[in-house]
Amino acid sequence: MNQIFLQFLLGIMFLTIVFLHLSKKNFSASIAYGIQSLVIVLFFLNSFFETNNLAILLVVFLMLIVKVILAPLFFIRLIKKNALAFSVSTYLNTPLTIISIAILTFIAHYQKFSPLTSIVPANQDSLSLALSAMFLSLFLIINRKGALSQILGVLSLENSIVAFVIFAGLEQNPALQIGIMFNIGIWILIATIFMSMILKHFGTLNVSSMNNLKG
Amino acid sequence: MTIIILEIQIILTPLVSPLCAGVINKIKARLQNRKGASIFQPYRDLWKLLHKDEIISRDASWIFRIAPFIVFSITLLIGASIPLFTSFLTNTLTGDMLLIVYALAIGTFFLALGGLDIGSAFGGFGSSREMTLSALAEGGFIFSLLTIALINGTTNIFAIANADIFLHGKYLFPTLLAFGGFLVVLLAETARFPYDNPATHLELTMIHEAMILEYSGKKLALMEWASFNKLFIFLALWVNLFFPIGLAYTPGVITISMGIIIFMIKIFLGVLLIALLESSMAKFRFFRLPDLLLISFILNAIAIGLIR
Secondary structure (H helix, E strand, C coil), rough: HHHHHHHHHHHHHHHHCCCCHHHHHHHHHHHHHHHHHEEEEEEEEHHHHHHHHHHHHHHHHHHHHHHHHHHHHHHHHHHHCCCCCEECCCCCCCCHHHHHHHHHHHCCCCHHHHHHCCCCCHHHHHHHHHHHHHHHHHHHHHHCCEEEHHHHHHHHHHHHHHHHHHCCCCCCCCHHHHHHHHHHHHHHHHHHHHHHHHHHCCCEEEECCCCCCCC | CCHHHHEEEEEEHHHHHHHHHHHHHHHHHCCCCCCCCCCCHHHHHHHHCCCCCCEEEEEECCHHHHEEEEEEEHHHHHHCCCCCCCCCCCCCCCEEEEHHHHHHHHHHHHHHHHHCCCCCHHHHHHHHHHHHHHHHHHHHHHHHHHHHHHCCCCCHHHHHCCHHHCCCCCCCHHHHHHHHHHHHHHHHHHHCCCCCCCCCCCCCCCCCHHCCCCCCCCHHHHHHHHHHHHHHHHHHHHHHCCCCCEEECCHHHHHHHHHHHHHHHHHHHHHHHHHHHHHHHCCCCCCHHHHHHHHHHHHHHHHHHHHC
């Protein structure tokens, strides 16, 4: 695939994380995560076309099933089952959240990070963007009060790390990728069950309201 | 040849702008399973208004009388000063980015003054809302244009339209961010959803319509025509500065004709997007609008930050 197209895809990924910060509805956040994962799948598909390694194609299929189809489906089912249409609020209000997003993006593009972002000098801009995606995902986990949004934050952090690794040319053995996929699949399953239990027990996914611990 | 091109450049905005509004209304009607009015209905409305008598309040001063002419003239001037279908024209007098931004701001200022002048409650709150939104949208507007100005190293919009798209992909992402930021500003400045509902006169929601509520006849026609022109100008800036594809780079009958056709297709796509947005979303509460405009501002600020 063309380098410009890959940069464009990375831009889409970055924007999906910005959207996750701004989204007020859990359904659209789940869809945004699906799109973000699809971008990662396309990155791996590009690796397959470059290397013709069939193991990478297997990773692509696994990723497509687990991250693009199953994960959003699990979340959407959970949302529908428990009527969780609207996400729980954030610790910072929208203007402060947006300003924080801008600051984190600038920090990732700051010279101090150049040892990290100039691993492949030709991809410096893309690596800076992937690094800012990582920062924004971490910020999403910290800033959101809803457990579902926090889980989406963890998953998008994983996607951002994968994107960074791809642009840095540090792709690992496909066997390791398959192992990671298996882990993520199991993690999503456990997280969904755990969220159902939290909802049953506390009646909310708002982590700041979970102070009435009952036996 | 240049004179003919300049003449087309001058008349294109007032000639085509009502059609854009007509097409948006038609698409929205079709999406609501209605037949809808003809796409030429805005022309008929303008014609009707231009032939009607006016009723002017006895409290109206010269500002109220002169505002429609100023607002309309400014849109004509800007329409003639921006790249529509060509990029080879050199316009150093009125083609500067900041001049365009502030000329549009003068138009908004007089529109708000016209609304306030009568002293009616509707005009007052309409002007107040309009100026609040304009002040907030101004930052996003300037920063989105500043992004492409920094990329191309010039503030002349004809020079920007003449440059390579995204400079061979080097600035793809900043351009896309600025493009998105400009869309948010476009909707705010042209009084479309989710900022304003151009089809309603409900006092809780209207902004633009409240300001021109006291106008009638020819002056109302000018105000309506100016708002059509403004929509067309913003669409033209949006499609030609961020994606300067298909512009005529040399004078010639075929290149100019192709330039006009491609420009009209791009405008149609912009109009289609607006109609789809308006059919798929509700108007936002007024106090949520600053958040949306702040998003535009920050997107553009990030875009500028990404330019090395």
